[in-house]
Amino acid sequence: LGNKDLTWETTKEYNIGIEVGILQDLLYMDATYYRKKTVDLINNVTIPSSTGFTTYMDNIGEIENKGYELEVRLGILKKKDLWLNLTASGIHNTNILKKISNSLEAWNQAWDKSDENLNVPKVRYIEGESINSIWGVPSLGINPANGKETYLAADGSLTDRWQAKDQRVIGCTDPDLEGNLGLNAGWKGLQLNLYFTYRIGGQNYNYTLVDRVENADKRYNTDRRVLEQRWQQPGDITFFKDVKDESQTRPTSRFVEDYNYLQLSALNLSYDFPTPLTRKWRMENIRISFSMNDVFRASSIKAERGIDYPFARAFRTSLRVIF
Numbered sequence: 001l002g003n004k005d006l007t008w009e010t011t012k013e014y015n016i017g018i019e020v021g022i023l024q025d026l027l028y029m030d031a032t033y034y035r036k037k038t039v040d041l042i043n044n045v046t047i048p049s050s051t052g053f054t055t056y057m058d059n060i061g062e063i064e065n066k067g068y069e070l071e072v073r074l075g076i077l078k079k080k081d082l083w084l085n086l087t088a089s090g091i092h093n094t095n096i097l098k099k100i101s102n103s104l105e106a107w108n109q110a111w112d113k114s115d116e117n118l119n120v121p122k123v124r125y126i127e128g129e130s131i132n133s134i135w136g137v138p139s140l141g142i143n144p145a146n147g148k149e150t151y152l153a154a155d156g157s158l159t160d161r162w163q164a165k166d167q168r169v170i171g172c173t174d175p176d177l178e179g180n181l182g183l184n185a186g187w188k189g190l191q192l193n194l195y196f197t198y199r200i201g202g203q204n205y206n207y208t209l210v211d212r213v214e215n216a217d218k219r220y221n222t223d224r225r226v227l228e229q230r231w232q233q234p235g236d237i238t239f240f241k242d243v244k245d246e247s248q249t250r251p252t253s254r255f256v257e258d259y260n261y262l263q264l265s266a267l268n269l270s271y272d273f274p275t276p277l278t279r280k281w282r283m284e285n286i287r288i289s290f291s292m293n294d295v296f297r298a299s300s301i302k303a304e305r306g307i308d309y310p311f312a313r314a315f316r317t318s319l320r321v322i323f
Contacts, residue, residue, distance in 0.1 A: 001056035067093035090179035136251030147231030147242030176201025189272035261299035
């Protein structure tokens with residue numbers, strides 16, 4: 001979809017950093033603080049598919065990103081046959097829309113009136129907010145008396161009716177800190193490498209619970225939680241609404257969850273046979289190695305991928321011989 005008003009974007013960026021190495025880089029640190037402001041930001045804007053397109057390019061306004069990046073390396077042991085190194089990195093970034101275009105303001109209003117995809121939070125571009133904000137209606141949970149959800153309206157009153165005008169920011173997917181951790185250790189011919197990724201802070205909207213439990217079509221095979229964990233009779237204390245309620249669940253803070261995780265993404269273990277032994281066998285080198293990805297994951301949100309996109313762990317072993 002063409003846009004004759006599209007123009008170049010302009011960015012001004014400021015950085016200040018420090019790089020320190022102590023005792024021949026026994027301790028190394030690189031820290032940077034940055035601030036970046038972009039004017040006439042170009043971005044893909046999602047539009048109702050009824051137009052014949054799903055996105056188009058537009059200048060959405062002015063946005064400011066600021067944050068810091070940190071990298072640390074520490075050599076704990078450094079001997080002839082024994083060594084241990086630790087590494088860590090972290091990134092924190094926040095973005096704020098400083099100004100939005102008239103076309104984007106019109107887009108916000110059009111989305112508010114649209115009935116398309118009302119069961120998922122819509123992207124809204126509001127000055128003073130992050131572009132990664134999660135929008136929905138604040139929820140006080142399921143009323144034990146009737147199995148309906150209780151919402152907090154914009155005027156502060158309680159209601160069991162979801163209205164688009166009551167939507168506000170109920171979370172943000174921007175993490176407070178994310179990065180990776182690494183460990184590299186060796187003893188004689190044995191080497192171990194571990195690579196972790198982590199995330200602290202921010203929220204996610206749990207689409208799985210909405211789609212598989214509350215908006216599930218009970219005419220077909222469904223998740224057992226549809227019958228076991230949804231409200232059924234007065235007095236039930238449940239997270240999910242009335243099992244007989246066929247209405248579509250709208251964006252609500254009930255499904256916004258804090259998102260923290262630690263994942264061991266990769267493990268590598270190898271052993272090189274001693275040189276005197278390999279030469280005795282008339283070989284230059286013999287190495288046995290084992291590697292594995294997605295070893296474990298600890299998360300504040302239970303990830304459910306089902307059978308369409310399941311978790312997969314790969315194992316690999318190898319033997320390398322050099323004559």
